[in-house]
Amino acid sequence: MRNIAVIGYGVVGSGTVELFEKNREEICKKIGRDCDIKYICDLRDFPGDPYEDRLVKDFNIILNDDEIEVVAEVVGGATFAYEYTKKLLAAGKSVVTSNKELVATHGAELFEIAKDHGCNYLFEASVGGGIPIIRPLNKCLAGNSIEQISGILNGTTNFILTKMIKSQMDFDSALKMAQELGYAEADPTADVEGHDACRKICILGSLAFGKHIYPQYVHCSGISRITLDDVEYAEDAGYSIKLVGTVKPAGNGRISAIVCPRLVPKNSLLSSVDDVYNAITVTGDGVGDVLFYGKGAGKLPTASAVVGDIIDCLKHRDRRIMIDWEDCTDKDYVVPYKTTLNTMYVRIKAADAESLKPAVTELFGKVLYLERNGRPDNELAFITPNMVEADIDTALEQLSKSAEIASKIRLM
Numbered sequence: 001m002r003n004i005a006v007i008g009y010g011v012v013g014s015g016t017v018e019l020f021e022k023n024r025e026e027i028c029k030k031i032g033r034d035c036d037i038k039y040i041c042d043l044r045d046f047p048g049d050p051y052e053d054r055l056v057k058d059f060n061i062i063l064n065d066d067e068i069e070v071v072a073e074v075v076g077g078a079t080f081a082y083e084y085t086k087k088l089l090a091a092g093k094s095v096v097t098s099n100k101e102l103v104a105t106h107g108a109e110l111f112e113i114a115k116d117h118g119c120n121y122l123f124e125a126s127v128g129g130g131i132p133i134i135r136p137l138n139k140c141l142a143g144n145s146i147e148q149i150s151g152i153l154n155g156t157t158n159f160i161l162t163k164m165i166k167s168q169m170d171f172d173s174a175l176k177m178a179q180e181l182g183y184a185e186a187d188p189t190a191d192v193e194g195h196d197a198c199r200k201i202c203i204l205g206s207l208a209f210g211k212h213i214y215p216q217y218v219h220c221s222g223i224s225r226i227t228l229d230d231v232e233y234a235e236d237a238g239y240s241i242k243l244v245g246t247v248k249p250a251g252n253g254r255i256s257a258i259v260c261p262r263l264v265p266k267n268s269l270l271s272s273v274d275d276v277y278n279a280i281t282v283t284g285d286g287v288g289d290v291l292f293y294g295k296g297a298g299k300l301p302t303a304s305a306v307v308g309d310i311i312d313c314l315k316h317r318d319r320r321i322m323i324d325w326e327d328c329t330d331k332d333y334v335v336p337y338k339t340t341l342n343t344m345y346v347r348i349k350a351a352d353a354e355s356l357k358p359a360v361t362e363l364f365g366k367v368l369y370l371e372r373n374g375r376p377d378n379e380l381a382f383i384t385p386n387m388v389e390a391d392i393d394t395a396l397e398q399l400s401k402s403a404e405i406a407s408k409i410r411l412m
């Protein structure tokens, strides 16, 4: 039976078709019946492609074909994909996706449509590429009260930081390489500025705490302002710089969530996660810390999760797979990040930087000064005590009257 369609024939779409067809015989045994891909929908032409006969340009062919039970939406974005997904679910067709933007923006609404029409909306590939994290969080760890989820959630930025730190490659060359390898988003700003990781931490937090966390309420900063100078200070002090997303309960039914570069101690599990790999630590009150690790982006790792979801839908065609959360209209659900406690690495520049040490002590209390080989006289780097973020900013504002604040990076 040719009951599957794939919408979007880019990196993930072509990987999905390739992996499914390669393992089709085994996959059909797992499903318990014959299944195959009938349509691949894309507006572009792919002359000479081995699956050229399955390519269609009109989405309605898929929507109106009763034989199609499950559709892999791997288009990305929250415009066309949103409209297609709503129509497919309303027609009772299950949809599986790698589209974190869509799940993070409209997940709660799409789950409702799926529920009303007896089909499924699954999104294992939306976080961590090939790493199984959505189902373990939803099922195996469901008996825990989750205390924290924290992780490296973007393959492109982890790849760039690794190349900068370990091969002294400059930012632009590393980004170009990540694009060539098919890791980056169509517009890599989403990777570099942390929006992609933000969508992923929103998905994990929504699943863990049961209410939709909308990305616009989560503070997010990326890696574009990290310099090799910061990398050197961090290395010398025993830290790696990583882009980390974190979500945890903040008391009174609220949560705190943030995505930002962090100085991660070299002896922690996350610090040795390099290249395109992602890692997510989940802390539960029963289980303690659990680490999920694997390739977080790329054609076949992401396809692995998409195909897994396709199989799940086809195995359970008359059953709703409850991986979802409620909508949340409370704008105060995510606490303001300025009210949270943080320890900050700060790098300042001033003509006679040493002379500012008494002022730094007065503003922050006892700080830890860092060194790097050949530190220029006009530069100081230090780590503040653990302070409320707003107080750190007030102190930095004072300091900026006599020095340039070149960098500030939170510690893990």
Ligand code: HSE
Residues within 6 Å of the ligand: 126, 128, 129, 153, 154, 155, 156, 157, 183, 184, 185, 191, 196, 296, 297, 298
């Ligand atoms: N651009 C994303 C990343 C793809 O680099 O992690 C996988 O979601």
